[in-house]
Amino acid sequence: MAKTTKKATKKTTKKAASPKPAAKPKKRAKALLNSAPPMRAPPPLAIGASSAVLDRLWSVVMSRRNADPAVSHSARLLARGTAKIAQKFGEEAVECLIEATRGDHHALVGESADVLYHLIVMWVDAGLRPEDVWAELQRREGVSGIAEKSARARALPRQFGVRSSKIP
Numbered sequence: 001m002a003k004t005t006k007k008a009t010k011k012t013t014k015k016a017a018s019p020k021p022a023a024k025p026k027k028r029a030k031a032l033l034n035s036a037p038p039m040r041a042p043p044p045l046a047i048g049a050s051s052a053v054l055d056r057l058w059s060v061v062m063s064r065r066n067a068d069p070a071v072s073h074s075a076r077l078l079a080r081g082t083a084k085i086a087q088k089f090g091e092e093a094v095e096c097l098i099e100a101t102r103g104d105h106h107a108l109v110g111e112s113a114d115v116l117y118h119l120i121v122m123w124v125d126a127g128l129r130p131e132d133v134w135a136e137l138q139r140r141e142g143v144s145g146i147a148e149k150s151a152r153a154r155a156l157p158r159q160f161g162v163r164s165s166k167i168p
Helices: 002-017 023-035 052-063 073-080 082-102 105-126 130-140 145-159
Strands: none
Touching: 052 073, 052 105, 052 130, 073 082, 073 105, 082 105, 105 130
């Protein structure tokens, strides 16, 4: 008998919580939706703007590796090979530089997104994971860029057996 009471209470609660709207507002809302430009649904798990979108983008590109190139831009780029991916990344990087020098903030944002997308395609092609890059950035965190670059410059000649740190 207790089960029947719970079911009846749930049905009553549902009906009370969501009353049926009048027909006219429904038609008005439908008309507004039809006249408004289509909006993209937010990506899964998106909670505001954050760098986590890069990890999600990498996952999407990874999932498209074996997709039909006729259906997926990522699959098409990956199918064309490393040289084409690198070429496309370079083109996007140049477009980003152009917008930066022009001072067009809005265009720079768009081109930056293109650069990041094509960089991630390049990572997927090379077998890199975002964590690899994040770990390297974390390793460099707090180290002066000048000191880090200087250390690399000193290591290069030693790597090739050259006794001088000066590169001709």
